Amino acid sequence: MQEMIKNMEMAQAMDFDALASPKEGQIDARTLARKKGVGMTALAFGKGEGLPPHAAPGDAFVYIHRGTALVTIGGKTVEVKAGQVVAMPANVTHEVMAKEDMSMLLVVVKTCGNKSI
Secondary structure: OOOOOOOOOOOOOOOHHHOOOOOOOOEEEEEEEEOOOEEEEEEEEOOOOEEEEEOOOOEEEEEEEEOEEEEEEOOEEEEEEOOOEEEEOOOOOEEEEEOOOEEEEEEEEOEEOOEEO
16 A cells, blocks of 8 residues: 655654754755645754745645744745644745744645646
């Protein structure tokens, strides 16, 4: 059977920090799923680290697990803290910057043909 989620143990509880944890001056990332209609990645950023402005072909959902991020979407910046989520629409420029050490779960949902997953 083909696994849809990879790079982590199945049927076992684990700490999020085992997937990705902040390191000074670095971005830590672990791809958990990358399929035609969906991508899921655990990311961690040291304070001041981030992803430069870019646009993605799908809607993005970000859950901040630890710390605080400044997320800019279409020129509007919002502060997102641990336990909060933010959604970013497809094809709109956005960026993520760690205000302090932070970790997050990123899920991107894309269309497959004429329908979305």
